[in-house]
Amino acid sequence: MTGHHILRAALAAALLGGSGAAAAADLAFTGSVTGVSTLIGLDPTCDPLPFRTQIDPASTVGHSSLGDFTLGTSTCIAEAGVNAPSFGTFTIDFGTDSFSGSFDGGSTFSDTPGISDTAWLFTILDGTGRFLGAFGTFEAAGLADARTRPTHVVIGFIGNIVAPAVPEPASWALMLLGFSGIGLAMRRGQQVLQQIA
Numbered sequence: 001m002t003g004h005h006i007l008r009a010a011l012a013a014a015l016l017g018g019s020g021a022a023a024a025a026d027l028a029f030t031g032s033v034t035g036v037s038t039l040i041g042l043d044p045t046c047d048p049l050p051f052r053t054q055i056d057p058a059s060t061v062g063h064s065s066l067g068d069f070t071l072g073t074s075t076c077i078a079e080a081g082v083n084a085p086s087f088g089t090f091t092i093d094f095g096t097d098s099f100s101g102s103f104d105g106g107s108t109f110s111d112t113p114g115i116s117d118t119a120w121l122f123t124i125l126d127g128t129g130r131f132l133g134a135f136g137t138f139e140a141a142g143l144a145d146a147r148t149r150p151t152h153v154v155i156g157f158i159g160n161i162v163a164p165a166v167p168e169p170a171s172w173a174l175m176l177l178g179f180s181g182i183g184l185a186m187r188r189g190q191q192v193l194q195q196i197a
Contacts, residue, residue: 026161026162027065027066027160027163028160029064029065029066029138029157030157030158031062031065031066031069031157032063032156032157033060033062033071033155033157034060034153034154034155035055035059035061035071035152036150036151036153037055037073037075037144037150037151038053038054038055038056038151039052039149039150040053043076046077049076049078049086049087050079051076051077051079052074053075053077054072054075055075055153057070057071057093058070064157067094068095069092069093069094070093071155072093073088073090073091074088074090075088076088084106084107084108085105085106086104086106086118087105088102088103089102090103094129097131098128098129098131099127099134099161100125100126101123101124101125101126103120103121103122103123103140104120104121105118105120105121105140106118106119106120107119110143114146115143115145115146116143116144118140118143119140119141120139120140121138121139121140122137122159124138124161127163130163133163133164134161135162136159136160138158138159138160138161140156140157141155141156142154142155
């Protein structure tokens with residue numbers, strides 16, 4: 001077998017070894033988080049809503065089916081009232097990886113003065129680490145207790161995250177073996193050419 005044929009065989013092996021990548025994973029995301037929301041104040045970039053609030057991730061503690069996390073938000077809100085709308089951006093950070101995006105929803109007064117029921121739809125737009133290229137939506141519902149400042153929040157999540165395909169360890173091993181074969185075939189081909197010359 002000539003070096004050219006060995007090169008072809010090694011390339012085919014490398015390509016076949018790379019075909020064992022795992023399919024994109026549909027991950028269930030359920031969990032809850034507690035934290036505090038601080039009123040930042042009037043913000044014209046929130047138009048048509050007048051105010052901005054923020055949840056500092058350092059104030060949050062979250063637990064989920066995907067691991068412990070912190071939540072950071074920047075939220076545009078209406079004045080307090082029944083069916084007060086809100087929208088904004090979020091980041092859920094697991095320490096070594098995260099996902100982020102936007103959300104839209106609102107709040108309604110509960111039967112207890114100063115406490116509002118909240119509900120949003122979160123849309124994942126970006127991710128890092130194991131969530132690189134992730135997308136999906138999840139619902140969030142909870143309570144905002146504004147009887148003291150800053151406002152204390154409790155939020156529960158439920159939904160799905162579609163994570164991109166990542167080669168499994170066995171696939172990586174096969175690809176490395178294939179690439180090693182290509183390197184060996186190229187080296188042998190050069191040796192054969194040197195002997196002929």
